[in-house]
Amino acid sequence: MSITIYDLAKKLNYSPSTISRALNNHKSIGKKTTLNIQKAAKEMGYKPNTQAASLRSKQSKTIGILISRINRPFVSTLISGIEDAARKSGYNVLISQSNDHYKDEITNANTLLQSRVSGLIVSLSMETKNTDHFKEFTDQGIPVVFVDRVPLSFNSYKVIIDNYNSAFQATQHLIEQGCKRIAHFAGSQHLNVYNQRRSGYLDALKHHNIPIDKELIINLKSLSFEEGKIATEKLLKLPLPPDGIFSANDTAALSAITYLKEQQIRIPEDIAIIGFNDDPIASIIEPSLSTVSHPAYKMGELSFQRILEHTTDRTIAGVSEIFVLDTSIIIRKSSKRY
Amino acid sequence: MSITIYDLAKKLNYSPSTISRALNNHKSIGKKTTLNIQKAAKEMGYKPNTQAASLRSKQSKTIGILISRINRPFVSTLISGIEDAARKSGYNVLISQSNDHYKDEITNANTLLQSRVSGLIVSLSMETKNTDHFKEFTDQGIPVVFVDRVPLSFNSYKVIIDNYNSAFQATQHLIEQGCKRIAHFAGSQHLNVYNQRRSGYLDALKHHNIPIDKELIINLKSLSFEEGKIATEKLLKLPLPPDGIFSANDTAALSAITYLKEQQIRIPEDIAIIGFNDDPIASIIEPSLSTVSHPAYKMGELSFQRILEHTTDRTIAGVSEIFVLDTSIIIRKSSKRY
DNA sequence: TAAATTTACGCAATCGATTGTTTTTTTTAA
DNA sequence: TTAAAAAAAACAATCGATTGCGTAAATTTA
Structure with missing residues (x-):
């Protein structure tokens, strides 16, 4: 049905491994070869099978979002910021809402863990007091970024306002x-x-x-x-x-x-x-x-940036940083007496 | 790291295929065996690797959403409905926004296609006049449900209001x-x-x-x-x-x-x-x-239902149905003269 | 020109589940 | 009791890419 690296290998008289490496710009493949293979791949309409890739490499180019309710101005704008940023970097976004229930938050976290997301962005549910269900992520080296509603104790990235x-x-x-x-x-x-x-x-x-x-x-x-x-x-x-x-x-x-x-x-x-x-x-x-x-949109963008930097630079595993974004007081009629 | 069907197979003295079938309630496995295996799986904390499963079976238990902008009341409520329904049925939801650009819609559609979604829910971008980029989905038997902003001509499911x-x-x-x-x-x-x-x-x-x-x-x-x-x-x-x-x-x-x-x-x-x-x-x-x-939330739920029914009942491939949901006129002060 | 490096690429195992086919076991019928 | 049929489980190939290791070819060095 769809064309694979084996098809390319046969067509171009290379081994599948060379095809794979060329497509990933691996340095051990010659420049000309790399370019030829990439050109041919494009021409033949090759589309990598991400499942296969992530099965083998254990990385998914997908990040998970876990929020209370999509359906609220702050949250939907936050997601919008995450999605735009993720898309630009070639990441997919899996979304799930806890509807402000602790139990659903746990269930969804586990589902996202099973989906092998390469990062998780969370804004806690109203009910959440315990955040142990996120430990599995950090234990496996998957970065977790908490946004806005963040736990006090959990050692991880946090994007908040003051x-x-x-x-x-x-x-x-x-x-x-x-x-x-x-x-x-x-x-x-x-x-x-x-x-x-x-x-x-x-x-x-x-x-x-x-x-x-x-x-x-x-x-x-x-x-x-x-x-x-x-x-x-x-x-x-x-x-x-x-x-x-x-x-x-x-x-x-x-x-x-x-x-x-x-x-x-x-x-x-x-x-x-x-x-x-x-x-x-x-x-x-x-x-x-x-x-x-x-700054909801910006918080979303920044959250994704954290994940991206974490996954590209593995030396920073286990780091915990807190990013505090600026707010501004907007004075309108409801409080302006003078 | 995480436990696989092979681990279960070794532990329980069955072959991996039996484990797999038992976990999927395949009828060719005896009842006792099935129950034993499922119990053991739960006890040992077995979590299926969805990537592996979908690589082999070419089904992903993930649906794609392609909308203009998350960040709008109607859209975010729609998504909320989809997500809740999908989650209940064990589906994941991949989300992407076109920001009302035709080009982004095409790009995102292709990305979702590559992600092997088992269904796609779309609300068209403002700019979209041509919907050929969705043909690949239907050609591959992947159901496409258009919601609200739907094309006139495309042969598929449509969930709209009158x-x-x-x-x-x-x-x-x-x-x-x-x-x-x-x-x-x-x-x-x-x-x-x-x-x-x-x-x-x-x-x-x-x-x-x-x-x-x-x-x-x-x-x-x-x-x-x-x-x-x-x-x-x-x-x-x-x-x-x-x-x-x-x-x-x-x-x-x-x-x-x-x-x-x-x-x-x-x-x-x-x-x-x-x-x-x-x-x-x-x-x-x-x-x-x-x-x-x-009825945004309901439209979301219904859209997902269509996909679910389509994927469980393969006989209805290629079907095109239009679902029209009820609206209601809400009279408030801005128009009430009498 | 031979030896030592370096560069470019191939081999083959692997990720973890699914599934068509075959084999073994159990049940039923004769 | 034995053959036939049905049920249960095993075998082994497969999905499509990645990757450690090995080898051939090209380049550099002595």
Whole structure:
């Protein structure tokens, strides 16, 4: 059916091994021979059988992505960045979603391991507290890059943003706009991203000598639109409602905006709001949502670069590096009082 | 390193072929033997080498997805549906994006072909007019499922919505709300989706004896936010501006809403608007956007089902079927006058 | 010109599973 | 009890590329 190196070998009167080496630019094959073989291969429409190659060489030119849900602005943009970068380097991308379940994350990790991916890019599920299921990868020398939602302890590559500092800035911004009682929608605290955003929030308050009121910190499991509404309702019922909200994501912040508008509460005059992520919707909603911009696409590209460098330069096996990307605070109407 | 059927064979005193057949529940192996082997395999932590299996059997348990851009609500939800369904059936998902370029679509299609995917799910790029690059798949008996943006001529599976009828309904809805001059943001006409939405729009006008004014039909290349604004500006400058807009997607419709609000034009009183897709943002923007809901996730699941059925039931090779899924018109504030 | 290198290429095993064919074992029928 | 039929398992080739090792040819050195 499709043509193999054996067909080429017969046609050109070389041995299959020479064909193979020539196609891979092996130095032990003469230049002319190499060029001839490559030309002939192209002419005859030779397409390497990647299964055979990876069976023998135990390398797959495929990387695995393991994320919570494709179907979210940050994640899909991240994947887009990974895919574009991988494609450029001739890598395929296997994708799998945990739907934020720990169990599915384990299952999918194992499947990807079986697929002999040559690298894995992971953003942890909401439920994940233990990351032992990734040890098998590093044990086998397969690089694992954690992105955004990363474990604290696991020794590996990590591509993140400075959640603490971003949150600090965001909170400080609200303070600068005159907010005295700033609420915080916090996410699952075992995840680095939400934990650090909370820390940044707390420290910004401290730094500006604003007392911390635990009633103003609302812990939300998934930071969904529904939860955002419930949280906002709760805040409004307080004896002393807040005059600012820093939400750990945009979804909950948008929900707050929607609900507050229904309740005829002015934004940002009565309550100023800032979110996190810069989802597309943030700039369109009225009032537009101030937020922290996450370089999702770039994080994807960079994650792939790490894997590529790791696989080309085997000397760096076992290295653990943390890459922190810049965010930017985007001030829009929802928090701009002056 | 990892354990193989040969290890199992040695351990259990069977031949590798028996091991292989037992693991695949082949009927020529006795029940007890099969069970014993499977139990032992599990105990010893046997993981099949999929590369080896697919090299030999020429089947990969991997399907390919070829879409324009991951990073869009409809597409990412579609993928999510495919991935969930595929995972359930033990399939892997290879993903690639054309970024709406014809050339990249061809390149990626070839890469996926080389990866020996056992099925391909495609949503065409904006630029694609010729679909010969998919013939190789069907020639090799690999099922191709086109989703949403499908070619007219290619003989294959297609999973679509009734664009014509949805557009007809959407336009009719505007008419029922009293609109007399309804504009249309049309997309690239060589794509079925936009072409048929335009037809539905035109026929709805005809059906209600509303004259067709070509000035009100704005052709947009990508239906982006920017283009939506430009189109809206153009419409407002007309001697007789429209009193309704049916946009072929939500992005452009949202842009129109944003711009019209800036211009102090009332929605829906002065201009009623309806979009297409039901992007998450549609329900959140103020006024909320009426639109046509697209069952993206379901389309993904169904697409995978087609592939699965095709690969399990080889008798249906070469079959071409078109599956039309239901949409629903979602009426929100942007078009509700009464 | 012979010996020593270097360069270019071929041989053959190998990766781990699948599968058509054959052999052995068991069951059934006569 | 024995032949025939059916069931269970083994043999061995195969998928298509990679790669360590060996050898012939070309080049350099003495």
